[in-house]
Each structure stands twice: as C-alpha cells, then as structure tokens.
Amino acid sequence: MLSLLLNFLLGQTTPATLPPEEVLQPQEMRALPGQLDTVPTFNSNSPELVLKEGILLSTFPPDGKRVPTAHLNFPFRGRFDIFAHHITKAEPPENLRRRSPSETSLYLGIILHNPGSEAVKVNIWQAASYLSQPDAPFIQLPSLSQNLLGKVFAGPGDRVMSDVLRGQRQEIFPAQIEIPPGQSRMLLNLPIPVQGLTPPLNGRSTLMRLQSNGTVYAASLAMFARVNPDGSERSPTLEEWQNLLDNGDLAGPRDKAPTPLEQTGKPIIYGRVAGVASGSLWRALLVDNPQVRYLTIPQPSQVFSYALSTLHGRTLGTGQIQSAPMLVRYPDTAYRAHGNYGIQYNLKLPLYNNTQSPQTVSVSIQTPLKEDQLGKLGLRFLSTPARQVFFRGTVRVRYKDDQGQPKTEFVHLVQRRGQPGEPLVLLKMKPGDRSLVEVDFLYPPDATPPQVLTVSTQAEPR
Structure with a gap:
C-alpha cells in the first residue's frame, strides 16, 4: 500500500523498456556471526x-x-x-x-x-x-550522501x-x-x-x-x-x-495471513508483524574464526560478503535466518519479525592485510537479487538497478583514516533492487596493517531484505 504513496510522490511510472541484464558477481557468502540479544x-x-x-x-x-x-x-x-x-x-x-x-x-x-x-x-x-x-x-535522493547532521532522509x-x-x-x-x-x-x-x-x-x-x-x-x-x-x-x-x-476489538482491515513456516511452496506470504519479538540488537565481531581476533582481507580482486536481515526462503546461500523470533503474536500475523525493522546491527571488522603489498580495501552494503540457495558461486545484481527502492537509511561508519585519526561518518544510502552499492569506506592498508572498521545501522521500515555487507580488495595495477 505504501508503494502507492511512493509512486505518486516520486512520479514513477513503469518504463516500456527491456528488463536489465543480470550480472553475476563472484563473491563468497558468509553467515553473519553473533546473534540477537x-x-x-x-x-x-x-x-x-x-x-x-x-x-x-x-x-x-x-x-x-x-x-x-x-x-x-x-x-x-x-x-x-x-x-x-x-x-x-x-x-x-x-x-x-x-x-x-x-x-x-x-x-x-x-x-x-x-x-x-x-x-x-x-x-x-x-x-x-x-x-x-x-x-x-x-x-x-542519491544512492550515497553524507549525512552528518541527520538532515538527509x-x-x-x-x-x-x-x-x-x-x-x-x-x-x-x-x-x-x-x-x-x-x-x-x-x-x-x-x-x-x-x-x-x-x-x-x-x-x-x-x-x-x-x-x-x-x-x-x-x-x-x-x-x-x-x-x-x-x-x-x-x-x-x-x-x-x-x-x-x-x-474494543482488533483494528482493521486485517492484512493477509502469513504462509506457515513449514510450507516451502511459492509464493511465500510473510505477513506483517503484530506481537513481541525477541531482540533489539545484533552485535557481531567479524573474524576469520573464533580463535583469532582479526579478519583477513580478501586477496586482490576477491570479494566476500556477510548476510544482513535474512529471512526464511531468502538466506542467500547461508541457511541463516536472522528474523527475530516472536514471543507472542496474533494468529493472523507474521511468524517472525521479518526484516527486523528497528533492530540495530553493530558490526565490527578488525581488518588485517596479511599480504606483502599495500592494498586498497572497501566496505560496502549491497542489495543483490533475492535467492535462498545460490545457483552459482556468487551474487546476482542488475546491470541497471530496478526502480524499486529496497533500502533507504543511514549507516554510521567508524574507522581510522590514513593518518591514524579516528573518523565517524554518517552515510545515507538509497539502494534499488539489484544494486551493487558504493563503498562506505575505502582504506589504504600497508603490509601487515590492522584496521578496525565499525558499521552500525537500524534496519529501516519500508526496506526489503536481505542485504549484504561486502569486503573487497581492489586489483593491483599491472
């Protein structure tokens, strides 16, 4: 229903053009460490x-x-x-x-x-x-805007x-x-x-x-x-x-009842949420394995991604469902808090350049095409992102710049279906360098999950 308002206000019409081509981006998908509180x-x-x-x-x-x-x-x-x-x-x-x-x-x-x-x-x-x-x-709004003062929304x-x-x-x-x-x-x-x-x-x-x-x-x-x-x-x-x-009785009209979780047929009706969900914050330390305190950057030209706000039927090959479980709910409403609206993600990436060369590393949020099991080794994007906005919200990024000075930036993102996204931060890392990047955001209403947090290393010049 809200899409009616969006289309009216933005003057969007359905273009009579060929659909954009799919682009397969080879990248390793990882489940997100940590859990909801x-x-x-x-x-x-x-x-x-x-x-x-x-x-x-x-x-x-x-x-x-x-x-x-x-x-x-x-x-x-x-x-x-x-x-x-x-x-x-x-x-x-x-x-x-x-x-x-x-x-x-x-x-x-x-x-x-x-x-x-x-x-x-x-x-x-x-x-x-x-x-x-x-x-x-x-x-x-542009796909990426600086939003230090909170005036971009x-x-x-x-x-x-x-x-x-x-x-x-x-x-x-x-x-x-x-x-x-x-x-x-x-x-x-x-x-x-x-x-x-x-x-x-x-x-x-x-x-x-x-x-x-x-x-x-x-x-x-x-x-x-x-x-x-x-x-x-x-x-x-x-x-x-x-x-x-x-x-009084329940307000109306009632939304569509959700598809039971055990049913795997298409299409899935997720339903809207009315109840008490378990969880307000997902805190995660992204490291190579639980025995170490660092995250080795990808090799040049390589990419890996962590799933964000996954839900059943849309796990991007990770098998991980991040939707908050419901403690109590009405029978005709969602079985989980799909989308985790209002839930904060606090993600720490202690990046480590274990190579013998300087590397340029980017951290970004992306909105790939939705999949449960990945058909090929990588995520699918569109050559021209679709018109539907799937994510609009502000992300806080904290890191140290090239001079070692602590930086806090607020970046507003607008991402459409199939949009690869732009770097939230671009780091130049010397051989053996370690650099902590912290990414925080509250998953916004009117967004459509899932997204991914992606770390990539630029190809070395020939």
Whole structure:
C-alpha cells in the first residue's frame, strides 16, 4: 500500500523498456556471526493500513476485556523497545468530507499500564516519531550522501532510525514518565492526518528505547479524532483510550495471513508483524574464526560478503535466518519479525592485510537479487538497478583514516533492487596493517531484505 504513496510522490511510472541484464558477481557468502540479544521489542506493524479503529497490539492480560483474544498477556520489565509503523488513507478520496467529522484524522495511541502496588518509572532513552507528510516525505535522493547532521532522509522510518542511531530523543518525548500503582499513562497520542493531502494517504513511524523499574503492560491503539462542541477535532483522552482498550476489538482491515513456516511452496506470504519479538540488537565481531581476533582481507580482486536481515526462503546461500523470533503474536500475523525493522546491527571488522603489498580495501552494503540457495558461486545484481527502492537509511561508519585519526561518518544510502552499492569506506592498508572498521545501522521500515555487507580488495595495477 505504501508503494502507492511512493509512486505518486516520486512520479514513477513503469518504463516500456527491456528488463536489465543480470550480472553475476563472484563473491563468497558468509553467515553473519553473533546473534540477537534478548531485549523484547513491542512490534506494531499489522495492519499496516488502518481504516477501522481498534486495538493494533495489546500485551495486556485478557481478564476483564470484552475481546480476550485481542490481548496477548506479555509483561515488560527492565529494557524493552516499542516500534510502531502504520498508515491510513481516505477511501475513496472524494468522500473525505462525507465521513463523520470525527474521522478526518486517525490517532495512534501507545499506552502503558502499571499493574503493581507501587509507582513505576519508565525512562525514555531514545525516541522519535514522524509522519510521511509533512515530516519526512518520500523524495528522490542519491544512492550515497553524507549525512552528518541527520538532515538527509526519505520517509518517516528512515528519519526515525537516523535519530535513534544518533542516540537522540525527540523533544515531544519526556526523559521519564511515572505511572502510579494500578494506573495507565500515554506514551504517544499523535494523529496521522490525511485531510488536505494529495493523495489523502499518510503514515507514521515510531521507535522508543525504554527502561522500566517495574512491570508494565503496553498497547498500541487506533482511534479517530473526537469532536469538540464547536466542530473542531481533538485528540482522544486517556479515558477514551482506556475504554477502547477494554471494550474494543482488533483494528482493521486485517492484512493477509502469513504462509506457515513449514510450507516451502511459492509464493511465500510473510505477513506483517503484530506481537513481541525477541531482540533489539545484533552485535557481531567479524573474524576469520573464533580463535583469532582479526579478519583477513580478501586477496586482490576477491570479494566476500556477510548476510544482513535474512529471512526464511531468502538466506542467500547461508541457511541463516536472522528474523527475530516472536514471543507472542496474533494468529493472523507474521511468524517472525521479518526484516527486523528497528533492530540495530553493530558490526565490527578488525581488518588485517596479511599480504606483502599495500592494498586498497572497501566496505560496502549491497542489495543483490533475492535467492535462498545460490545457483552459482556468487551474487546476482542488475546491470541497471530496478526502480524499486529496497533500502533507504543511514549507516554510521567508524574507522581510522590514513593518518591514524579516528573518523565517524554518517552515510545515507538509497539502494534499488539489484544494486551493487558504493563503498562506505575505502582504506589504504600497508603490509601487515590492522584496521578496525565499525558499521552500525537500524534496519529501516519500508526496506526489503536481505542485504549484504561486502569486503573487497581492489586489483593491483599491472
């Protein structure tokens, strides 16, 4: 559905040209070392398109609720994340003002409840929430841009991940909220407006990293704006949100149900996520083997790659599925957190030049054509990348330059299907040199996995 907005805003049309040729790039594929941590992530992404108000995701106990099956009974305590990504539209557009006045803006509410007998404090370490329009419109950007100040983005998910990667907390969020015993508080109560937009379609992406000193339950909810006596809109109150939580059913329309994991037929429907996933961070030290602390660079003209954000049926020959497992979920939503939206990858590459010659080494992110088992020894790209954008987001790269000075760069990438990508960093390494490169990014919403992290050594001049 979001592709409708992208195509409209970017003026994309399907060109009447021959499809681009496939290019086989010989490169060794490796599974990514490390693993996800066990920090639970509240992941609210189904239904993506919300037209009917209701419960998006509730981890509250079902006791006393009118629709018990809408509540997954999962308590949070300590570190946890909240991710939400939803869109809405006026349907049909010409009937926007014919809907009841209260239905011109859909509000997204995220509520926390303290079931205990003592107050609970929840620290908000990092947090951001943006709309597609006007906060972060989908605009055309170069495939690689320097993004030191965080001003380069296309889409709300892209902007949110960039903020959180930098450790920021948007000014709309307090540093801490306190929830009295037996009470609830709103973490978020913000609109997704469509009135006056062309097309009348909008989305909101949100990510919060939280720490609680007691047990809390969480829910994300969708409710149309309430109406003041003068006819103007207002945001729902805590009491109105609580009533929806207690008496409402799941929001709609429901997304397509996923294909069971054991079914291997084509095509696979992965589904969208609504539940609690296990994992917030994948930390990896990329080395030759567990007994050493270095990563030997490829021989000149050689390439090796590590899989990123792989999922079942798309492991690029590694057999590795990185999708976060679901701790609880609704039966009609994804079996895993496919794409790992909002999950951070922290990758350390202690590069080692074991040759007798100076070498130029590049580290890049690439978006090859999707495969599970590689038909040939290498990855397939397109001579001209397809028009579909499969990755747009900011990557932080830390390394030491040729003078040995530490450098931190933020690089914004836009990669289309089949795009080989450009170097994030280019290092000139003397014989015997060691150089640590650290790559960090949060996998952004609206991206399509998998990607690869590639290390290559340039051919020596003849």
